[in-house]
Amino acid sequence: MLNPFYKTLLISACILVTGLSVAVQSHATVSIIHGKTIIPAGNANSDKDLTIRNDKLAFSIALGSAPPWGVARGCIVDIANVKADGSLSNDRVAFADFMPNNWSSWPNTYQNVDIIKDSKEEAIVQVTRDFSNVVISTTYSLAAGSDRIHVKTVMTNQGEAIADMLSGYTLWPDGGYKFAVPSYIGEDGVASDNYIADRFVGYDADWAIALHAPYMTKARYQSRDLYTQHSLKKSESMTFEGDYQVLASGDLAPVIRAEIERKKLQAGTLQGSVKTPEGKPVNEPAVIVLKDGLPYIWVIGKNGQYNIDLPVGDYQVYATSKGYSDSIKHKVSIKSSESQTLSFDDLLSPGEVSIKVTDAKTKIALDAKISIEKGNKPLIEYFGAKTFFTELDRVGQASFTLAPGDYQLKVSAGSDFVAKPVLIDVSIVANKTSNLVSAVPVSTYPSQHGWYAGDLHHHADVLEASTPAEYLVRSQLAAGLNVIFVSDHDSTKNHEAIKTLADKRGIPFIPSIEISPSWGHFNVFPVEIGAQLSVDPGVDNVHDIIKDARHMGATVVASNHPFIPYGYLSSLQKKTVPGGFDPSFDLIEINSEVDYKQALEKARQLWSDGLPYYYTAGTDTHDVWNEASGHIRMFVYTASKPKAKAFAQAMKNGRSYASFGPVIYPQNVMFGDTLKLAKNQPQSINFELLSVNGLKSVQLIGNDGLISEQPLSGDKASVVFEVPQKSGWVSLVVEDSKEHKAYTNPIWLKMVDKTQF
Structure with a gap:
């Protein structure tokens, strides 16, 4: 068989001759394009990469480019939908791949690529990689006219038996919002492993990608990973199949149609109109379908009309739209092959809120977060937020839209640390503005005592994170933090923007980067503004990675969430760290989002050995509207307002503590x-x-x-x-x-x- 990369060179030569026609032709048929991705803002930038497209979508497989988080080459790193004018959207995903065991470190030595079929009707590409002693072969298929990338993976164990694995496909959107797998809620208020569907959707107003995973029994990481729990005996093979469905809007009606098709379900149709009480059609209404009281699917209508196919069964249905109130809920029973009409005429137009937040003692304006404690919280997140922040320029002031109704708003400024939140009751009226004032009683001012607090693990909008630079600053200030910090995965692209915002407010900025191999993540800081990695986290060893961190200017190297499956210390226990143990890291993280008991115990054990590996702490926040900046933080003693190096040196000297309150x-x-x-x-x-x-x-x-x-x-x-x-x-x-x-x-x-x- 011809080596796939020689095959790439031969086909690329042909593309040089026909490249112009490829750029302008209709893409109703399927094509395979070799080299750097054609997807705008894509990450597949090597001449070894492949992009496959038709008239609905395009996706790129990283064969030469380094995938995020140190994952082995051979995965999808870019997916785009085709827009109405025939052009490609920006890249919509950070990563889509088969994960062989829940983000455990990935020892990998090869990736073999075979183009099995390359015709106008269908493209089929097979990528084979090793995961230690397991061979993983994934086939990607795209047919003409299809909105689905079909994936099939065979994993074969060539080593000793492996017990208790979590394996399956992942979909990590690049921004947007997440519609998790619908799941019943247990008595403890936590979603159970009892699901009413087997798909996850990443979406925004102008796109959606659904991962259909018929094999799934467990959802992890906000449903971005859909796994089944299994073992793998010696010489045993196991097969997984699924689909990535790519859409050009946030309308999920095609998702349920695909589900009906693949499960061969009997179905019927629900249709109707959506209006205000005055009889005015709502331009882009959403009709949301609940099953057993759980959000199941939605359709986005046009010009006040909607239409959706549903499997036979009993549902609850309501209508809404951006900023509008929800209609009342209706019970619906869908019958096989029957169409029925359900119309809504009770949606109220949006209202406005204007709020001013001050320190009750000093009367000085305060940065704050305002969240909906009680009241309408839109399910479709681009229709309306449930969390808001005061502005950077107009300190202490915020204006936003809410659906009409009764609310309790929670105003937080350094909440649980220096102040209790304040609750405000308000009734929002359609087409009216509610003016609110909130005075927050601040109990202490740590910076006046020489203590400066930072959330030392926080993301902006790189890869799967969805917080623009401005909102990272707004959220951290609202949390009562005294320094601004960012640590995006293997990227410093947000440094300049965040520094400009922090300087404008006179707040110290600590620029960091989270170096992210598959066997352990490291926050290194401060680094030079905009410094670039010179290592490849997916290939290079721990010694070279830490050396590169120092080269970028880092005073400290922190081992993030060290005992999770891809934590540095757990990978050391499994002997999967290239280069083994390197004693030159400095800090051990208490991460608020994972079990950190082992991290506490390990640090204390090292102290008993006389070794000064000190604490760091952070929230690992990616989305400030759905996660809390500063939920845990480090208080660092620097006596006066610190520069980044002085702050990091104080941490290296242990002059700090981690706190949840x-x-x-x-x-x-x-x-x-x-x-x-x-x-x-x-x-x-x-x-x-x-x-x-x-x-x-x-x-x-x-x-x-x-x-x-x-x-x-x-x-x-x-x-x-x-x-x-x-x-x-x-x-x-x-x-x-x-x-x-x-x-x-x-x-x-x-x-x-x-x-x-």
Whole structure:
């Protein structure tokens, strides 16, 4: 068989001759294009890459380009829909691939490519890769006139038996919104693994991509990963099949039609009109279908009319539109091959909110987040947000649209850290503006005590993240953070924009980058503004990656979420880190979105060995409208407003603590410092503690675990601890009445002779 890359060169030569006609011809037929992607803003930029397209869509497979997150080459990195004028949209995905075991590290040595079929009617490309001792062969098929990329993967185990795997297809949209797999909610309020559909949709007003996964039994990462749980015996093979359906609008009626087709379901049709009480047609109405009370599918109509096919069954249905109120819900029973009419005439036009937020004590305008606590929260997110932020230029002021109805708004400015949120009740009236004022009672000002807080794991809008630079700054300021921080995956493209915004507000900016191989992620900071990686995270070893971080200017290297499947420390345990252990990293992350108990314990174990690997902390926020910036943060002592290097150096020196709420002011010693102790000369350490939610307890821990614990009450407390008379370390764990905790870096203890004082 001809080597696929030689085949690429031969076909590319033909394309040079016919390239002009390829650019202008009708794409009703299928074509395979070799080289850099034709998809605008795409990431497949190698002459070895492939793009396959028809009249509905185009997608690119990274064969020479490096996929994100250090994943092995051979996956989809670009998907575009074809617009009404025949041109391609911008790239809509960060990544779409078969994941062999839930984002565990991916030892990979080869990628073989075979073009099985290249005709006007269909293109079929097969990519074979290794995952350690497992061979993974994925076939991508696209037919003329189809809106679906069909994928089929065979994984064959050539090594010893593997138990308890989670494998399946993923779809990580590049921006937009997520419509998760509909799932029943358990008694604990958490979505269960009991699903009423087997597809996930990424969408916006002008596009949608659905991942259909008939094999799925488990959804992970907000349904972007659709897995089945399985084992793989020695020499055993297992087959997966699915489809990526690509649409040119946020209308999901084609998704349910595809589902009816592939499951061979009996179905009927629901149609009708959507109007206001005055009889005016709603231009782009949405009719949302619920099944067993869960959001199931929606259709976007035109000129006040809609039409959707549904499987036979019982549903609840309501209508809405951008900024409009929801109609009442109607029960509908769909019969096989029958069409029925359901019309709506009770949608109310949008209203407006104008709000001003101030510090209740100083009367100074405050950056704030305003969220809907009670009231209409649009399911289709481009129809209306449920979270809003005050503006950067008009500090403390925000204006936004809401559907008419009764609301309770929560105004947050440093909430759970320096202030409690304020609740405001308001009734929104169609075509009217509600003017609101909120005074937030701020309890403490850490920067006046020399402490500067940052959320040290935060994304903007690179890859799957969806927060533009401006909103990253607005969200972090609303959280009461004192420094601005960004750490996009393998990218520094947002540095300049964020620095400009931070400088304008006089807030220190800490530029970072999250270097993201498949076996461990690292936040490195501060780096030079706009510095570029010179390593390939999917190929290079840990030593070269850390060396490159230092070359970009990094004072500290943090091991992010170190014990998740693709965390550095868990990969070290599995012996899948290229280069093995490198002791030159500096910080261990407490990540609020994963179980961080092992990270706490590992840091303390290292302290007991006398090794100063200190804490860092962050939320890993990607979407500030649906996630909370600063939910956990690092308080760093720099005495005065720090520059980026000084902030990072203070962290490297351990002069910091991680907190979910409690605030700590050391009085006679600093975290990271060393106390010299002499025999029979007891020493005490003093702290002022504060929690806007009320204090519950404080613990002093050390080499051997718990040393002392004091129950607390009220919002403030002064505490004193006598330290052990032996070398080692001590640190604090402070808990408030909401069970939010703060974890400090160690205070080192060293026994010395009296003459050494």
